[in-house]
Amino acid sequence: MARKRVLITGAAGFLGSHLCDRFIKEDFHVIGMDNLITGDLANIEHLFKLENFEFYHHDVSKFVHVPGQLDYILHFASPASPIDYLKIPIQTLKVGSLGIHNLLGLARVKRARIIIASTSEVYGDPNVNPQPEEYWGNVNPVGPRGVYDEAKRFQEAMTMAYHTFHGVETRIVRIFNTYGPRMRLNDGRVLPAFIGQALRGEDLTVFGDGSQTRSFCYVDDLVEGIYRLLMSDYVYPVNIGNPDEITIGQFAEEIIKLTGTKQKVIYKPLPQDDPKQRRPDITKAKELLNWEPKVNRAEGLKITYDYFKSLSKEALEKIEHKDFSNYNKK
Known part of the structure; x- marks a missing residue:
């Protein structure tokens, strides 16, 4: 029997590359797609020798064509860190609008099931903790984070419209803070920023008074939750994250x-609109998917730190120290 075929956008990114690994392990034919604006081919170079993996260097904000059948589409193409979406705000908005439109159209034509990567950022700076899927959020659409937050909120709306109007099989995952090997040390997110500073012998920079919270989910746990949601029958958003705040x-x-x-x-x-609390309510994931995180933070951090330590000294020295100097500008 022929292998099922899956298209993964953002394939050379942190999450996208781990998803490629998972679907290869599940014996799919994986088609990776990335414009490499924030992704790195080094994350997937180990897959290029496989006959059931192929790669397209392409921007999904432009028309997307993939020959042959497609069974599944995973749309994970998007800048995902403050440094990225502050630097490339227009591209961030385009991948969340033109990109999702192109991929939903492709899913419709191919009769493929599509899952989109949404984010806990749709909740903004929440007034509710933990955040359940029914919470509509507290988002500033014209603040510095608005380009990312609203792109993801639009993605969700467009996805549901294609589901209700065109009958496309859709799934929506709301991803909370995730970490693990292949993160970029200079992407501005708190965990790689801290580890990068420690490895370079710098003091650790905390924005604000340090009382704001996050909940960190190890990447293997996240990938398992995404896989289970894709294979489920549930069409509404589901939080996937670790509630350990x-x-x-x-x-x-x-x-x-x-x-x-x-x-x-x-x-x-503290940067403008930075969320004070971030903790997922994973009741739905537990009930619908029989999923909850298995890797505790101490275990996951050790694996991640060992990965970063394995990087060459030259690679570490090339990583310029980033800060949020432009982030507080109104």
Whole structure:
């Protein structure tokens, strides 16, 4: 029997590359697609020798053509960190609007099931904690984060419209903070930023007073949740994340302890619209998908730190230190 075929956009990114690995493991024919604006071919170079993997260097904001049958589409193409979407705001909005339109059209033509990567950022700076899927959010559409938050909110609306109007089989995953090997040290997200600073011997930078919270999910757990949601019959958004909440200040101390470094924590102003709390309500994932995270933070952090330590000294030195100097500008 012929292998089922899956298209994964954002395939050279952190999450996209792990999804490629998972679908190869499940014996799919995987078609990776990425314009490499934030992705890195090094994340998927181990797959190029496989006969059931192929790669298209393409921007999904432009018309997408894939020859042959397609059974599934995973739309994971998008800048996903503040540094990226502040630097390329128009591209961020385009991949969340033109890109999703192109891929939903492709799913309709191919009669493929499509899952889109939404985000906990649709909840904005939430007034409810933990955040359930029924919460509509507290988002500033014209703030610096609006290009990402509203792109994802539009993606969800477009996806549901294609489902209700055209009968396309759609799934929506709302992804909370995720970490693991292949993250970029300079992408502005808190975990790689802290580890990068520790490895370079710099003090750890906390924005705000450190009381804001995040909940970190190891990438293998996230991929399992995404896979189960794709194979389920549920069409509405589902949170996938780890509800184990921690303050950023406490997390900085965990990183210092993990890395065995002597750095201190320094504080800078909190960026505009930065969420004060982030914790998923995963009741739906448990009930619908029989899913919950298995990897605890200590275990996942050790794997991730070992990965970053394995990078060459030259690679670390090339990573310029980033800050949010433009992030507070109105």
